[in-house]
Amino acid sequence: MGEMLSAARTRMHRAAEHADVADELVARLDYPSETLSASIPLRRDDGTLLQLKAWRCRYDSTLGPTKGGIRFHPDVDADEVQTLAFLMSMKCALMALPFGGGKGGVQVDAHDLSLMEKERLARGWVRHFARILGPDRDVPAPDVATGEREMAWMVDEYAAMAGSIQPGAFTGKPVSLGGIAGRTPATGRGAMIALEAVRHKLDLPPGDLRIAIQGFGNAGSWFARAASDAGHRIVAVSDSSGMISHDDGLAIDALLKAKAADGSVTDLDQKGAKSRKSGAHILSHDCDVLAFAALGGVVTADNASDLKAKAILEIANGPIGPPADAPLRKAGIEVVPDILANAGGVTISHAEWVQNRGGLAWDEDRVNDYLRDQMEAAARRVTQMMDTHALDMRTAAYAAAMVPLCRAVSARGTCSDFGGG
Numbered sequence: 001m002g003e004m005l006s007a008a009r010t011r012m013h014r015a016a017e018h019a020d021v022a023d024e025l026v027a028r029l030d031y032p033s034e035t036l037s038a039s040i041p042l043r044r045d046d047g048t049l050l051q052l053k054a055w056r057c058r059y060d061s062t063l064g065p066t067k068g069g070i071r072f073h074p075d076v077d078a079d080e081v082q083t084l085a086f087l088m089s090m091k092c093a094l095m096a097l098p099f100g101g102g103k104g105g106v107q108v109d110a111h112d113l114s115l116m117e118k119e120r121l122a123r124g125w126v127r128h129f130a131r132i133l134g135p136d137r138d139v140p141a142p143d144v145a146t147g148e149r150e151m152a153w154m155v156d157e158y159a160a161m162a163g164s165i166q167p168g169a170f171t172g173k174p175v176s177l178g179g180i181a182g183r184t185p186a187t188g189r190g191a192m193i194a195l196e197a198v199r200h201k202l203d204l205p206p207g208d209l210r211i212a213i214q215g216f217g218n219a220g221s222w223f224a225r226a227a228s229d230a231g232h233r234i235v236a237v238s239d240s241s242g243m244i245s246h247d248d249g250l251a252i253d254a255l256l257k258a259k260a261a262d263g264s265v266t267d268l269d270q271k272g273a274k275s276r277k278s279g280a281h282i283l284s285h286d287c288d289v290l291a292f293a294a295l296g297g298v299v300t301a302d303n304a305s306d307l308k309a310k311a312i313l314e315i316a317n318g319p320i321g322p323p324a325d326a327p328l329r330k331a332g333i334e335v336v337p338d339i340l341a342n343a344g345g346v347t348i349s350h351a352e353w354v355q356n357r358g359g360l361a362w363d364e365d366r367v368n369d370y371l372r373d374q375m376e377a378a379a380r381r382v383t384q385m386m387d388t389h390a391l392d393m394r395t396a397a398y399a400a401a402m403v404p405l406c407r408a409v410s411a412r413g414t415c416s417d418f419g420g421g
Helices: 003-016 023-028 078-094 115-132 148-162 186-201 218-229 252-262 279-284 322-330 344-358 364-389 393-411
Strands: 034-043 049-060 066-073 100-107 138-142 210-214 233-239 242-245 274-276 289-292 311-314 334-336
Touching: 003 023, 003 078, 003 322, 003 393, 023 393, 034 078, 034 115, 049 066, 049 078, 049 115, 049 138, 066 078, 066 115, 066 344, 078 100, 078 344, 078 364, 078 393, 100 115, 100 138, 115 148, 138 148, 138 344, 186 218, 186 311, 186 334, 186 344, 186 364, 210 218, 210 279, 218 233, 218 252, 233 252, 233 279, 242 279, 334 393, 344 364, 364 393
Parallel strands: 066 100, 066 138, 210 233, 210 289, 289 311, 311 334
Antiparallel strands: 034 049, 049 100, 233 242, 242 274
16 A cells, blocks of 8 residues: 555544444445556657556445546656545545545656647547446546546547447536536635635634635636635735735736736736745745645645644645644644545536436536535535534544445445344
């Protein structure tokens, strides 16, 4: 078992100690049910051949078909894929979705690929993993360095192999190919809904909040829009190029234009704004809420003491390593965990899957209403668990997620049903 997965499981075990969870469930979730690895040959435009490592993990299907994204990134490996599939299992259970957790990826720098090379890789991934895919078995979606276009190629390749049109086999597709309105902003908007829904548990000051955001891709930028529209101040933003800050709040529309034009938040031209070449300074920026919206593993036991935020919002998957949990609790910094904070994406992926299977399109108003209802209901489950068992928010979220999983496992029989103790 990899270190990342082992560390992630510690949070599940901690939650199990505080909730009425069957030992069989914990044992069932200790290891993924299925992980498939492959070597995908990619013929580059110059004629050279790459052999790329790739994976798909179906972690647990107790509640339904597995669900999770596909990422193209140089750091992808089996441990990361299995860990993210585990987190998706927890997330879908917490959101009361009829899905288990899955994840996939390719170990490649997508920025180094041409458009045609990306298409060949996307279609090659489907050919190698088609045996475990399908709308009733495993339903992929976009993730890091993949998006609507990659999903369009993938669902097309899957249809060619299956011999039938099956839009429900992938989510995150273009609307014209069975995608759903409102999915792109769903993760960022969902994070804002979650923050407002649990705000009374975060010991935050009344009125507008000072928010800093690490990462300004799709999720981070949509969260910034939603937070700004709600009247909060985005006082700092960082990306791979550096950091930009302003005590009175950054102009989000101008920041979005600067990012789109030059690929850097530091190119924002706003009077009084301060830029720094290193984005790492955002960890110690004074703010009410620090939102992590980039990759995982940012906060460790070594740098947890640098954080000055009153609360943390995990829009990314796993930005805080388990060894940092204790120092943050000691510092009184509550964390809105990823399995709640970034669940808006999979929630609207579920709506897209339902839309594809029913053959009736959802309009954006219906999508947004569904997103709000689901996020607020999940937040209530978490805060109720906090109150009932006097838990921190992350442990409460895991405990709440394990309740429907435990019920499903118990419905099929446990040790006591078969004559055990």
